[in-house]
Amino acid sequence: MQWKTMLAASVALSTLIGLNAARAEESIAVIVKATTSEYWQWVFKGAEDAGKALGVKIDKLGTPKDDAAGQIAVLESAAGSKPTAVVISPTIFEALGDPIAAVTKSGIPVVIIDSGAKTDQYAAFLTTNNEAGGKAAAEAVAACIKERTGKVAGKVGYLTAMAGHESLDSRDKGFVEGMKAYPDIKLVGNRVANNEEAEGMNFTADMVTKDPDLVGLFADNAQMGTGAGASVNEQKLGAKLCLVAFDSDAGELEHLKDGSIYALVIQDPYMMGYGGVWYGYAAAHGVRLPKNVDTGVGTVTKANMNDPKLAGLLDVSKRKLGPFIGN
């Protein structure tokens, strides 16, 4: 009795497996840094739209929060299921280098998006030039200070969302370098938060308490931008403090509209996901690709936020396939 059931079950199972193999469709694994952040949801959306266009199944993977060891495990198990290609945004530059090289060696093309990894064994690297983004933020801060006071001078600080992240470090580096071009600007402080809005809010209030004459502040991601914007709004400092933040989420947009944030430096996560999948698919089918692609950054202020060209960047739900943004 029992062995008959077992036999029937195994026959059914092998039929299923056979069917699946016959129908084997192409799939691309998209591995992001943190599934809990809005930015990566837009990357997923771009990837899915590309998947639909190409007729490829998209596996949306990643760890809930930045976690290099967890991401390596996700990468290894994704590679184990032999996808057509892997698209990944490495959490930590050093840590993901060798695992990515190993996947490339196993014959699966890897497209890196957003942040780099310590390897040259990849098919293509699509990224915002984060350092250029930081510089763009510095220029926006300077422009704002000049607009309000007539000269570029005074104290400026910046908020880092998390310690030890390549893309954030590059933004900060670009910002600090960019500010050095203005000799009368004095960099007075940097705070590192736990990537949490309320903490960004508290730090902003405390930095203004320490330096009541602070004229500029850079928040290097959406969480920090939302928190800093809320603090500027609470203390009604919008006309005094030039706040520039990276990315755009609902909170940042609200504060751009109410004047608490002067400018947003925006990236193009949708096209990063879209392009990543497209490049991965092309690489798997033997297309030679440019190794490094700059997906561009743009600066949005209250003055140009209604420009239809920027609509899909500010509110990514409106973004469709289009050229990478250039500055």
Added chain:
Amino acid sequence: MADQLILRPRSEHRFHASPGGRSMKALLQRLPIETYVVTFTVALWIALSLTAPNFLTENNITNLMRQTSIAAIVAIGVMCTIVIAGIDLSVGSVVAFCGVAFAQLCGHGLGLAAAAAITVLAGLAVGLINAVAIGRLGIPAFIVTLAGLQVYRGLALLLSGGMTVGGLPSNVKDFARGTAVLPNLFWTMLVVGLLFHYVLRYTRTGRYLYAMGSNAEAARRQGINTFRITLTAYVMSSGLAALGGLLLVSRLSIASPSMANAYELQAIAAAVVGGASLFGGRGTVLGAVVGAVLFTTMSNGAVLLSVDPFWEMVLEGLLIALVVYLDNLQKRRQSGN
């Protein structure tokens, strides 16, 4: 009957005439458990007033009040579970889950009061689930609430689709921004604090929490319904986390699934630094609140004095260890060794 038999909270040692009169040792024995955290906080405030020119300004004190309130409210709740020798690791995720739920309900056209009421009910339900899993199914509190930490963060993400939820009516943020002499957030904390202080110290249920935390088996044998007490503690904790979620959304004027990251650890740290014992039976509302104030002050002071952000983390960690060590010495004195 059981009332007369149960242990009194040890924090009330100060009310007993101590044998040995005025000797130093006797004085130390009578110190309330919040002594160390209050001393540290006052010392830190004095030091900062002297070294940081902008510390003792009206603006900064108002900021400190706003910054402390939500953390303190969450800490009071977690302290209630610590008192019964339990723990609640889920509060940070419950803050985020309830915050996102509240924002979504407002966004779907529900009135503020209705949205807030549903959110708080959801928070109370979380406490009920935790208590059933711990008290009826016998799963350790650490595991139950660790699972909750994952589950409710996941639900927050599902409810929000991983996105920041904005577009809330402006009167949502008006509450946290508003002041009536003191910031509204601070008033909320005071009301919650006084209410919980009263419940823990002056009601039978409050006493039972301490009795159960001191010795659950003895409490049960004296006829205390330990499940009911477990339920009370976890509902208090999740309910306050839900309130924290509402307040945080009001403060940020958005809800984000990533908010309130690691609040459970801050809350436990505040409660323990404030004299609560992870072995149960010990902890006060005043201690948890002052513990929260101490951590907010450290973070504030670090910015004002330009302390390196990485050193700030090290110092905070060392402070937890030091205060708890001193507090343990005190406990040993009290138990007469």
